[in-house]
Amino acid sequence: MTVQDGEAIRSGAATSAQSRAAVLVRDLHKTVAVGFLRRQVEILRGVDLVVDRGEVFGLLGPNGAGKTTTVKVALGLMRPTSGSVQLDVEGLGRVGYLPENPYFYDYLSGREFLGFCARLFGLDAAARHERVEALLCDVSLVDAAGTHLRKYSKGMLQRIGIAQALINDPELVLLDEPMTGLDPVGRVEVKRIIERLHERGKTVMFNSHILSDVHELCSRIAIMRSGRVIWQGTIDEALDEAPSLEDFFMKVVTS
Amino acid sequence: MKQLVAITINTFKETIRDRVLAVIVVFALLMIAGGLWLGSISLGEQGRMIKDFGLVAVSGFGLIVAVFVAASLVHKEVEKRTVFVLFSKPVSRAAFIAGKFIGLCGTMAVVLAGMGLFLFALVWIVAGEASGMVLLAVLMIYVQLLAVVAVTIFFSTMGSAILAAVLGICVFVAGQLSHNVLALTRLGRNPVTEALSWVVYVIVPNFSAMDVKAGAVGEQTLAWGRIGLWTAYILAYVVVVLALAALVFRRKEF
Numbered sequence: 332m333t334v335q336d337g338e339a340i341r342s343g344a345a346t347s348a349q350s351r352a353a354v355l356v357r358d359l360h361k362t363v364a365v366g367f368l369r370r371q372v373e374i375l376r377g378v379d380l381v382v383d384r385g386e387v388f389g390l391l392g393p394n395g396a397g398k399t400t401t402v403k404v405a406l407g408l409m410r411p412t413s414g415s416v417q418l419d420v421e422g423l424g425r426v427g428y429l430p431e432n433p434y435f436y437d438y439l440s441g442r443e444f445l446g447f448c449a450r451l452f453g454l455d456a457a458a459r460h461e462r463v464e465a466l467l468c469d470v471s472l473v474d475a476a477g478t479h480l481r482k483y484s485k486g487m488l489q490r491i492g493i494a495q496a497l498i499n500d501p502e503l504v505l506l507d508e509p510m511t512g513l514d515p516v517g518r519v520e521v522k523r524i525i526e527r528l529h530e531r532g533k534t535v536m537f538n539s540h541i542l543s544d545v546h547e548l549c550s551r552i553a554i555m556r557s558g559r560v561i562w563q564g565t566i567d568e569a570l571d572e573a574p575s576l577e578d579f580f581m582k583v584v585t586s
Numbered sequence: 587m588k589q590l591v592a593i594t595i596n597t598f599k600e601t602i603r604d605r606v607l608a609v610i611v612v613f614a615l616l617m618i619a620g621g622l623w624l625g626s627i628s629l630g631e632q633g634r635m636i637k638d639f640g641l642v643a644v645s646g647f648g649l650i651v652a653v654f655v656a657a658s659l660v661h662k663e664v665e666k667r668t669v670f671v672l673f674s675k676p677v678s679r680a681a682f683i684a685g686k687f688i689g690l691c692g693t694m695a696v697v698l699a700g701m702g703l704f705l706f707a708l709v710w711i712v713a714g715e716a717s718g719m720v721l722l723a724v725l726m727i728y729v730q731l732l733a734v735v736a737v738t739i740f741f742s743t744m745g746s747a748i749l750a751a752v753l754g755i756c757v758f759v760a761g762q763l764s765h766n767v768l769a770l771t772r773l774g775r776n777p778v779t780e781a782l783s784w785v786v787y788v789i790v791p792n793f794s795a796m797d798v799k800a801g802a803v804g805e806q807t808l809a810w811g812r813i814g815l816w817t818a819y820i821l822a823y824v825v826v827v828l829a830l831a832a833l834v835f836r837r838k839e840f
Binding site for chain 1: 588589591592593595596599600603604666667668669670671672673674675676677839840
């Protein structure tokens with residue numbers, strides 16, 4: 332699926348260099364109108380990014396760097412001003428997405444909510460039941476499955492959010508700050524989920540400010556600042572240039 | 587289609603489980619029962635007073651539910667960012683709008699059926715009259731409110747929930763009066779006001795063509811052909827307005 336200048340179009344024949352890319356972002360620009368006077372603000376200023384199939388990829392950057400906007404454009408929640416995003420999947424049926432600080436329907440229980448998400452992918456009743464129960468187990472919410480979401484803690488909401496992102500057994504998983512609000516046990520559980528996805532050959536791209544998690548999980552990273560990718564490479568390449576990922580990140584964003 | 591069904595069911599659950607709705611329905615039932623008192627002080631017109639007052643209450647409270655719930659349906663999804671979850675899945679904007687509308691229509695059907703049956707039972711017990719016309723009148727009020735729900739959803743795709751609710755009420759009132767206003771302005775022979783009232787008459791749904799309350803209390807004979815034609819007109823109006831809402835919503839970014 333390709334999003335280009337505001338419209339999703341069918342992918343053409345991919346070149347050999349692009350053929351292993353799960354996400355290919357080319358010269359992506361996004362300008363939005365802000366305030367009463369519709370002042371034009373450029374959020375993305377030519378993002379170029381390649382996420383390979385089957386890898387766990389970390390998208391890093393300070394607040395306001397454009398990480399979330401890049402993901403939103405990739406999913407069609409926003410239209411690019413120019414440039415393109417190409418996802419190595421047919422439509423959104425094989426994509427999973429966890430938004431930042433997710434908020435879900437108060438009046439549904441965790442089980443009902445996952446059932447609703449499964450319906451959106453057209454799963455039949457038996458497949459829905461099987462998938463929902465398996466995911467509730469994966470994110471340790473079996474005991475709270477019948478409780479309305481308004482009674483969930485932030486960590487529980489984050490976990491149900493991850494479950495809904497995986498309801499369609501996606502090939503490409505985009506997670507926006509998946510560790511936010513989780514206690515140490517929750518973080519370990521989410522890390523195990525990401526590791527299991529990686530073992531099954533899924534592509535995972537996540538935004539995070541928790542660099543230790545990025546170090547532990549990712550094979551490659553990109554660092555964004557002011558609407559551009561200013562560095563992209565493997566964790567090993569980053570650690571060649573600085574003693575820790577934190578030091579490298581500070582060096583790149585402050586340079 | 588499966589997405590439409592999923593959103594419809596979800597919207598029905600969302601609206602029917604809303605506690606504010608339960609409070610409004612309780613108030614509506616109390617108001618309908620208030621017709622008993624009015625009936626008791628009227629001379630020999632008890633049944634008619636209960637029907638008249640009850641149908642006004644059904645229409646008024648139905649309008650409150652239609653407008654305020656419809657105004658918040660789309661707005662709440664955008665405000666609370668649940669649209670991120672929806673539109674990152676294979677859900678079209680048109681299915682979203684249609685699902686929201688049909689789900690709320692389901693809730694409105696439950697609410698109006700409850701109020702209608704309560705009024706029917708009241709008339710039966712007090713006046714000894716099993717008035718099918720009361721139920722037909724409630725059904726026609728329901729059809730009117732479908733148009734109001736569609737219009738309010740349309741406005742909510744463009745602006746705030748409060749503005750959408752206010753405009754929804756305006757359309758309901760204009761729909762009741764537009765026919766008479768047009769007739770009045772034609773008498774005045776002012777081309778500007780006549781043109782303006784003609785535009786309003788064409789844009790808003792024409793509710794005055796079907797005075798269901800008058801039919802129910804026996805002031806007017808209701809012809810089935812006329813009812814069918816008017817219902818078809820309102821449903822066509824709903825389809826056009828929802829298509830416009832989907833077009834507007836399609837351009838929205840989150």
